[in-house]
Amino acid sequence: MSLRTELRTATAGDHERLDATFATFDLADAAAYRAFLRAHARALAPIEQAIAGSGATAGWRPRAPLLADDLAALGTPPPPPLPLDRPDEAALWGMRYVVEGSRLGGALLARQVGAGLPAAYLGAQHAKGEWRGFLDALEAAGEAGGAAWRAEAIAGARRAFHLFAASVAEEKAPDERR
Template sequence: MTMLRDATGAAHEQVDAAFGAHHLAAPAAYRAFLLAHARALPVAEAAMAALPFAATLPPRTPLLAADLADLGAALPAPLPFAPGEDAASRWGVLYVVEGSRLGGALLARQVPAGTPCRYLGAVHAPGQWRAVRAALDEAAAGQDADWTGRMIAGALATFALYAAAARDD
């Protein structure tokens, strides 16, 4: 887990900076923020869905779609995303997608009361982030450098997907 955080820190900071420019208290900026996420999240969740562990995690795409519908928008076409078809790459995707729930909880505080906020409010259940971290560590345990490299590449591809979605908004 630490290895992933260290290897992807710069990419994570770029995505945070890109999305941090949105003032979520402003309705138009919040809608643009959700639309950008909607160009990335559905394909990222689909990529990680092949991992059996992913079935233990509630998807957020339906929540994002519901928030957008309440704001008068539909899910946009997703961006192309090809992180790799192997388990290592998919674990990297899962790391980014599930880690984004932590940031979502902080961002949800900026959304005005009465504004649809199911997506950002979809935090981990008690102990769930700990379980995600343990599953990531278990998956990587005993793997060679090639496997670890593919996991990092999957995470970096996911951060790049979100960065592209932020630029496209």
């Protein structure tokens, strides 16, 4: 079984729960969209910071700067990042799988962003061949690393999903605050 299939299968429940959680944000509403971006920033910043210092960066284009630009355009500074203990190399590949995969969903979500609201972060799609190139590099790293490495990559992907889920608790959609 490919590592991509293992990752997708092992994290399917995490992915579904996170999608349902983020679906509570009305991206056409400026306040809800701001909270959505702040939640993403709380999780994305520490994950990308960890990836930046790893061997999982081949072909990688970070999106945290785009997210910070979108927040600045909304008059909001980036929120403090959630804490993240330094993951090992395999876990970082799993985390990168999550953030690279979120580009695919981001392209769909960008269509829901309200008129006049910045959408550089959600609109940052993969360049032609970039997703395939990442998946090929991921598979090669998984093959070289063996079963324990693959298990740690899966744990890293799950950890990324959980970090994003935790970020929402800090930035509830405005209609959910009471």
